[in-house]
Amino acid sequence: MLVQDWWRPWNRMVLSSDASLKGYGVCRAWWPRSKVAECGRQSERSRFRRVSAHSARESALQAAGLSLDQHGRWTSPHGDESHEALAQAGWEIDNDFKEVPAAGLVRRLWHATMHGSREFEEDILVLEARAVLKGIRRALMTRFGHSIRQLALCDNLAVVLTFERCRSRNYSFEGPTRKQTPSRVRTLSGYKDEDLSVQTGSRQKKRRLLGDDGTKNRLVERPLEPIVLPETELQLREMTAAKLSAPEDCDESESTSSEFRAGREGEKRRCLRSRPRRGLQQLVDFHLKKGTTSHSLLEEAAVTPRVRQAYAKRLNELHLFVKEAKLAFDTDEQIDQALVNFFNAKFKEGEGSSVGDYTLAALMDRVPQFGRLGHRKVPNAWRCLQGWRKLCPARSRLAYPLPVWCGVSWRMVAHGHAAKALFNLLQVSTYHRPGALLKLRKMGLVRPTQGVTGHWSVVTSLAETTDAKDDSVLIDSPWLLFASPLLEELVKGDKMDYVFNFDYSSYLKVFRQACEDLKLQLVPYQARHSGPSIDRAKNARTQEEVRKRGNWASRQSVARYEKAGRLAATWQKLDLDTQLAGSHADPPSATSRRFC
Structure with a gap:
């Protein structure tokens, strides 16, 4: 599948090529980007339109009085007879078709950049196509011809239409148009309607539309000194890298990217393409699955x-x-x-x-x-x-005291799962859901910094956004200070790797096994209920600190999660063996010895 970057700007340098049986030439001019975009978006195929029912191409051409000559080309009468034949075949010329502005074809705006002679004899259409390709390749193979849309002018309608469709019945003509043809190049014809009927005939009638020497048809206020493109392969290799800079009369608001402003000295570079790229990727993915849904893109995103x-x-x-x-x-x-x-x-x-x-x-x-x-x-x-x-009123999950969670982690260590045991305690300390900690990357686990923070911190949101809530939590629980050496081992490695290299299903399996050993009926999500209740019962944090630490929007949400008064009642309902196992694992010294 081909992917088109919609934010690519139009190149202000316009190419024009011509060829004969003896040689070829390529010229270039500099237009305002708005004029280039206006001409580039105009499809040459829209010059003609059907006025009756559609039929095969050959039938239409034969009905128009055209016939194939000995060279395999369609020939036709000229002048009014041609227009009458087209009308009889069901075609007409669109009089509202926007031509290339004559002011852009003034001689003094154009400069020859490339020319040469032919070594082999070929059909004139093939020679015209090769000349267009040479001009485009010369521009796009340099450092200044990437991530752009390029406009190329040609005086041969057949060549223009072939480049637009990227196919031709003539294989010798189709080869140059498909081989190494950029997929984002737009070619246009630079001639008016009265010249169309003679473009495939005699070459003597070719002409360039020239404007007067006054200032009313000028596209720019003064000539610019653009980048000089190489004329030979040797000059191309000898070119040195240069930063892109905007011309003095270039309106930077005409482009959606910031490539010109990024080239200025001393100015910070800002990447604005990641968010549109993600939006376009979602749009493409949605259209690929469009046959299986009845909602639009934004409705699906809800x-x-x-x-x-x-x-x-x-x-x-x-x-x-x-x-x-x-x-x-x-x-x-x-x-x-x-x-x-x-x-x-x-x-x-x-x-x-x-x-x-x-x-x-x-x-x-x-x-x-x-x-x-x-x-x-x-x-x-x-x-x-x-x-x-x-x-049947809804019931919130019960909160369990710290010895219960220490006992579960102790049983995980006994089964050889120290990382999962530490993950279990981090849930209680940070109030995070299991899914948030499983997505934590090593660059989000920040070491203590002298003079700034004396504890480890967890940053679950790596992309900073405006008006976003604080997604950083300090691991400052007194009963978890022993885990600093363990966190030091986990943070080693690539910064984009995950801190915990296991998934939720494997963690849940070990968690359930530990709960069975202690005869408990717990789920991992109850850690988010237990953490606030433990801190409030020990008066380690205020209710407002608990709300900010858990990222709860209102105090009603905190009241639904924090049940400090019920910790004692939950503990008293446990079996004596479970209480003894939890009490043995509760002291930090015992927990640290078992982890180490």
Whole structure:
């Protein structure tokens, strides 16, 4: 698949080439970038348009009075007869077609940069194509011809159309156009409509449209001194590298990139292309999968793929229930009643109200008209969900004291998983979710710096954005100070490598084994509940410090996670053996000896 960078600017240097049976020549001129873009975006094929039903190309040309000569070229009458024949064949010339401005073809703007003689005899069309390629290659093989769009002018309509389509029926003509032809080059014809009928005939009628010597047709205020392109291969090799700089009359706002401003001395360089590149990559990926989705790009971005998979699972359960119960599921009233029956059935099975929340969210994702701003309503289903929440209120996960987590880490070390044991304790200290720590890179694990921070710190967000919340946390828990040598070992290596070289499934397997040894029923996510509760119970941090450390937006969220008053009740419910194992692993000295 070819990928086009949409932010590439147009090159202000315009090329023009011509060829004869004896030799060739290439000229160049400097135009304002806006004029180059205006001409470059105009397709030469739009010069002609159909006025009747489409037919085969050969049939249209034959109906227009054209015929193949002995050299395999189409010949035609000239003047009014040609226009009449085109009209009879169902073609017409678009009178609104924008020509190349005559002011850009003034003789004093153009300078010859390359010329030579022919060594072999070939058809004139092939010679014209080779001349266009020589000019383009001469410009693009230098240091100044990359990451741009190039405009090339040619006076032969057949050559222009062939370059535009990148194919021809004549193999000798198709070879030069396809071989080493840049994919981002635009070629245009520089002649008016009355010259089109004679371009494939006699070469004597070629002419350049010249403007007067006054200033009204000038494209620039004064001539510029552009970069001199090499005329031979030896000159190309002898060229030295030079920084790009903008001409005095160049408007930098015409380009979307910052390559000219980056070349100035003493000015900081700023890369602005990473964000558009990611956006374009997402756009391409979306269009490649367009056949499997009914949403647009931004609608797809509103929900993550994993959540969308969970939505699809809930909708499949709902459709299976409707099919087994033989319920109607067409109108809004039928859908509302089917949801009521489904919610009551799940409630009787002992499911929580989260099943109803997910089901309605999946329905609104699939059919947005059922949302808050939509015109389709399911009022009975919402009322049913409200009663479900009252009868089965949601419960937050219990927080466990520090000895329990130290005991789990101790059992992990006993099984030979010291890195996973340290990962387990870091969750409690930093309040991070397991997924955030698994994505932590070594450059995000920052050593203590004398005079700045006396503790290790974890930076989970490497890309800084405006108005973003603080994603850096200090590992300053007193009971985790022994882990400094272990963190020193983990931070060694490539800065872009992950700190922990295991995935969540392998960690979960070891975590469950340790919980079975201690007869505990824990999940890794409870560390995010336990960390704030432990700090608040020991009065190690204020409630505001806990809120900032956990990146919670409101104090209500902290109240839902922090349950310092229930730590003692949770500890008293544990078995005596579990309490003894946790108490033995709780002191930092014992934990450090086992880790080392």
